Amino acid sequence: SSATGSKKKFDHSIATHLGLRVLNKCCPEDRWRVGVFLTTLLCHSMPLNALRFMAPLHSSFLVAFLILGLKCICAETNVTGQEAISIAKHLIEQQNRLMTEQKVLLERLEGVQAAAKEHTCKTEPEDDPNDDGFPYVSLSVILVGCGWLFKFAYMEYRVYTTKLTTEAEQEQQAQSNIDIGEFLQYRLDYYFSVTQWAKPILLLTVTFLLIFVSSIATVVFLGDNISAAAWKSWTYVADPGTHADTDGTLGRIIAFGTTIGGMLVFALMIGVISDSIGEKVDDLKKGKSKVIEARHTLVLGWSEKGLAILRQIALANESEGGRPIVVLCEESKEEMEEMLRAAESSKDDGLKLHGSRVVFRSGNPLAEHDLIKVSAHKARAIIALSPDGLEPDAADSRMVRQVLSLQKIKQTGDGLSGHIVVELQDVDNKALVQMVGKEDVEVIVSHDLIGRMMLLSARSPWLATVLDDLMGFDGSEFYLKEWPQLVGKCFGSILYRFDNAVPVGIKVSKTSRIVLNPPDDMVLQDGDAVLVLAEDDDSYDLNDHDISDYEGTRPESDVIQRKEAEKPPERLLFCGWRRDMADMICELDYDVPPKSELWLFNKVPMEERAVKLLDKGNKSQLKLKNITMKHVVGNPVIRRELLSLVEVSDGNNKDVDGFEIGERTGRREVLNYFTSILILSDCRFVLILSQNAWSIIVLSILLVLIHFLHSLTLFLSLFPPQPYR
Numbered sequence: 001s002s003a004t005g006s007k008k009k010f011d012h013s014i015a016t017h018l019g020l021r022v023l024n025k026c027c028p029e030d031r032w033r034v035g036v037f038l039t040t041l042l043c044h045s046m047p048l049n050a051l052r053f054m055a056p057l058h059s060s061f062l063v064a065f066l067i068l069g070l071k072c073i074c075a076e077t078n079v080t081g082q083e084a085i086s087i088a089k090h091l092i093e094q095q096n097r098l099m100t101e102q103k104v105l106l107e108r109l110e111g112v113q114a115a116a117k118e119h120t121c122k123t124e125p126e127d128d129p130n131d132d133g134f135p136y137v138s139l140s141v142i143l144v145g146c147g148w149l150f151k152f153a154y155m156e157y158r159v160y161t162t163k164l165t166t167e168a169e170q171e172q173q174a175q176s177n178i179d180i181g182e183f184l185q186y187r188l189d190y191y192f193s194v195t196q197w198a199k200p201i202l203l204l205t206v207t208f209l210l211i212f213v214s215s216i217a218t219v220v221f222l223g224d225n226i227s228a229a230a231w232k233s234w235t236y237v238a239d240p241g242t243h244a245d246t247d248g249t250l251g252r253i254i255a256f257g258t259t260i261g262g263m264l265v266f267a268l269m270i271g272v273i274s275d276s277i278g279e280k281v282d283d284l285k286k287g288k289s290k291v292i293e294a295r296h297t298l299v300l301g302w303s304e305k306g307l308a309i310l311r312q313i314a315l316a317n318e319s320e321g322g323r324p325i326v327v328l329c330e331e332s333k334e335e336m337e338e339m340l341r342a343a344e345s346s347k348d349d350g351l352k353l354h355g356s357r358v359v360f361r362s363g364n365p366l367a368e369h370d371l372i373k374v375s376a377h378k379a380r381a382i383i384a385l386s387p388d389g390l391e392p393d394a395a396d397s398r399m400v401r402q403v404l405s406l407q408k409i410k411q412t413g414d415g416l417s418g419h420i421v422v423e424l425q426d427v428d429n430k431a432l433v434q435m436v437g438k439e440d441v442e443v444i445v446s447h448d449l450i451g452r453m454m455l456l457s458a459r460s461p462w463l464a465t466v467l468d469d470l471m472g473f474d475g476s477e478f479y480l481k482e483w484p485q486l487v488g489k490c491f492g493s494i495l496y497r498f499d500n501a502v503p504v505g506i507k508v509s510k511t512s513r514i515v516l517n518p519p520d521d522m523v524l525q526d527g528d529a530v531l532v533l534a535e536d537d538d539s540y541d542l543n544d545h546d547i548s549d550y551e552g553t554r555p556e557s558d559v560i561q562r563k564e565a566e567k568p569p570e571r572l573l574f575c576g577w578r579r580d581m582a583d584m585i586c587e588l589d590y591d592v593p594p595k596s597e598l599w600l601f602n603k604v605p606m607e608e609r610a611v612k613l614l615d616k617g618n619k620s621q622l623k624l625k626n627i628t629m630k631h632v633v634g635n636p637v638i639r640r641e642l643l644s645l646v647e648v649s650d651g652n653n654k655d656v657d658g659f660e661i662g663e664r665t666g667r668r669e670v671l672n673y674f675t676s677i678l679i680l681s682d683c684r685f686v687l688i689l690s691q692n693a694w695s696i697i698v699l700s701i702l703l704v705l706i707h708f709l710h711s712l713t714l715f716l717s718l719f720p721p722q723p724y725r
Contacts, residue, residue, distance in 0.1 A: 138227040142215070145208045156187060199272045207265050210237060214258040221250045237262030287333030287362040291374045293324045298379040298418070300365040300402060302329035302336070303388045305446075307343050307351060314356040315473035319536050322355025328365050328374045336360040366401050368408060377409055379418040386446070392425035392579065396433070399424055403437045416440065427583060439512060451584045458572065458676040459591065470533075479537050480507055480529045486542070487528075492520025498532060501540035505531035569595040571673060573645075575636040576680030577602040582613045582622060585629070594626045599645065599674070601632040606648060606662040633662070636679070645669045 160183055167178065191198040214233035218224050224232070235242040236258035243255030283289065297313050299306070310325060317323040327336065337360055343351040363370035365384070376382060384402045386395045399422050410416040420441045422433055427448040434443055457464040469475050479501075486494050495503055505516040509527030516531070524530070534540045570592050577600075578584065585598065604612065609631065613622060631648050634641035646668050651661030659665055671677070 138230045142212060142226070142230070145212070149205065149208075159187070203265060203269050203272065206268075207237060207262075210258060210261045210265065214254060217254045218251075221254065222248070233258055237265065285334065287360055288373075289361075291326050291359055291361060293326060293359070293375055294378040295380045296324040296326050296375070296378070298374060298376055298382045299325065299327045299385065300329075300371075300382065301385040301387055302327065302331055303385045305385065307339075309383065309385070310340075310353070310358060311351055312473050314351075314353045317356050318354040318473075319538055322353065322357065324357045324359060326359045326361065326374050326379070328361050328363055328370060330364060331362065333360045333362045336362075366398070366405050368405055371405060371409055376406065377416055379416075381418045382406065382416070382420045384420070384422045386423040386425050392447075393429070396424050396426055396429040400429075400433055400436060403433055403441055407437065407440075410440070427580065447578075447580055448583060451578065451580055452587060454678055455584060455588050455591070458678055459570070476533050476535050478504070478531055479534055480531050481537070482527065482529045483524075483542055484526075486524050486530065487526050489524055490520060491518050491522045491524070494524070494530065496545050497542055498534075498540050499543055501532035501534035503530055503532050507531060567593040569593050569597070570675050571597045571599070573599045573601060573671075573674040573677045574680060575601050575642075575677065577604050577612075578680050585613075585622060585624070585627065589624045589627045592626050596627050597630055598627045599630045599632060599647075599669070601634060601636055601642075601645060603633070603635055606631060606633060606650060610650070630667075643670065 160178070160180075163183070164178055188198075188202075211230065211233045214236060215226065215229040218229035218232060219226055222229075232242075232255075236255050240259045240263055243252070243259045246252050246255040297317075299309065306327070310327075313325055314322070329336065340351070340358055340360075344353070361370075361374050363373065365371070384399060384406075386399060390398070403420070403422060406416060406420060420437065422437070422441055422443050424430055424433060424443055424445045425447050427445045430443050430445055433441060437443075453464070453467055457467070470477060486497070491503070491506060497503075505514050506518050506522065506524065507514045507529040509525065509529070514531060515522070532540065572588070572592075574581075581600075588598065600609070629650070631650055632645045633648055634645075636642060647665045649659035649661060649663050649665050651659070654660065
């Protein structure tokens with residue numbers, strides 16, 4: 001009865017009769033168990049406080065089962081019937097008492113609930129659908145919106161009439177024929193292009209007009225007040241399901257139209273939000289976000305030397321656990337990151353960053369706002385790379401603009417905290433950049449520097465290996481550092497003050513010049529820095545040793561003066577042509593012994609060589625003291641021309657030898673004649689396709705090696721610089 005929710009009352013005698021029949025069907029051994037089970041189930045296994053809530057269970061049903069259990073117990077335990085009836089009466093009285101308590105508790109609970117409901121009604125009264133709410137606020141919002149729209153429409157009308165008048169005056173007509181639809185489309189396009197808030201403002205305007213029209217229709221046709229009508233219209237726009245409870249034909253028509261308009265407005269709003277998020281994600285992919293870094297290395301521009309520079313910067317920062325490296329260039333951020341991943345995953349000498357992080361940003365390195373975007377004012381070092389694919393003068397003029405942009409940032413805001421290194425292509429433009437950058441900029445003319453290193457290596461075998469080890473951060477390299485403890489000391493007395501470093505020079509603070517191998521009596525002044533050769537900037541430190549500790553092992557003079565023997569003349573062969581050939585020849589003329597010969601073997605005709613050596617009139621005529629130039633016109637990659645070099649005349653000694661310019665003199669030489677051979681990359685191919693220049697270099701090397709019969713010094717000009725051997 002309790003399980004099915006039935007409220008029927010069971011007769012006491014029928015229930016008792018059914019219970020007795022069940023017990024009679026049981027065997028004598030089971031009667032005791034069934035009786036105890038029924039009695040325990042109804043009385044003992046259930047707590048007394050639970051009996052208060054057993055309202056569906058009628059008392060007669062409970063009494064029937066109690067009597068059944070008691071009779072079974074009496075049959076087995078020899079208890080008299082009178083005692084069993086007294087026990088049952090006692091239990092029934094206890095049940096009645098519990099039910100009375102239950103009724104009292106239920107009445108008290110209903111009273112508490114009624115009091116709580118009354119209190120809630122007093123504190124929070126129900127909203128009246130016809131309540132005016134805040135009519136003045138709604139009316140104020142409507143008036144402000146209408147006033148703004150009227151002002152905007154009036155301004156646009158004035159623009160339209162002005163254009164009509166102007167066009168009529170220009171065409172000398174009485175009236176112009178500007179279509180109103182085209183004018184509105186033009187003005188919308190104008191606002192969309194000048195401000196990013198045009199789309200949100202347009203959506204808000206459409207939403208306001210929709211609510212305004214719906215509110216006016218509700219007030220006119222349904223008789224609601226303005227506040228309730230405005231709120232209803234807003235709910236129709238914001239929630240399409242609100243119009244389902246509207247009554248009346250006119251009300252449903254107004255609600256349906258407003259809901260359709262609201263759905264369109266919210267669909268457009270979702271589209272605008274989606275486009276804004278998509279544009280922001282695209283900007284992040286393109287590298288247009290600001291770099292939040294400090295004390296980082298900033299690389300401006302990109303060239304074929306970029307990966308090699310990243311490798312060296314990562315090696316330099318390895319002792320610090322890696323530092324951020326920021327690259328700002330005009331290339332796409334996705335392409336740069338893909339190139340970096342390919343370099344890192346390369347199986348052949350892959351790029352290792354050693355804990356450093358490379359951050360690419362796409363932008364113009366010459367623009368001030370792009371420099372601020374990459375935190376140029378917080379960088380500890382700035383490297384400006386010369387662009388590839390431009391003429392030297394055009395590339396250097398771009399570097400001058402780069403220095404001017406950095407100087408402008410220095411003069412405004414927080415200034416620049418890092419050192420600036422600028423790469424140039426022509427040594428003649430070095431003075432101009434130094435004048436613009438002053439002491440903050442260090443200029444490196446890569447083309448001129450490589451040429452000087454080639455000449456030194458040509459005259460000193462295996463010097464290129466030493467320079468290659470010193471110029472990189474893999475191994476030992478040069479470091480500059482100030483030591484206040486050494487101020488007032490002579491350079492000769494500090495030679496043994498470093499355990500893991502070798503002092504090689506001093507940077508003078510007054511002139512900002514570095515003196516290599518200074519005299520022993522040169523005194524360090526305040527602000528001077530010591531140039532040492534060490535493994536890393538934190539691998540050496542100052543010790544307490546004194547020069548007197550090494551007096552027994554150190555000779556009296558570090559430099560042994562002896563008369564230098566007279567050197568024999570040198571014979572050098574240049575295969576190929578460089579843009580700065582005149583500078584290389586002048587530099588070589590200072591170092592070689594007198595009566596040395598320089599043979600130029602390339603495909604440049606003799607009529608053009610004189611013009612190229614003068615750099616289109618920018619350089620003066622070569623005045624050589626120790627070198628005699630010989631010219632050979634031919635292709636260095638053709639074997640027969642390389643084996644036998646035929647001299648041609650330059651026409652300068654026509655009165656003496658009688659040879660015209662470009663005419664063969666009859667002199668022939670072979671490779672064994674030369675003491676040094678330099679293979680130069682042809683700059684004409686480098687600007688077009690660098691792989692062609694590399695192919696020419698490799699083929700020339702192979703041809704020289706095949707026919708190399710005696711010990712010669714062979715060097716390779718790497719242009720553009722690459723980690724090839």
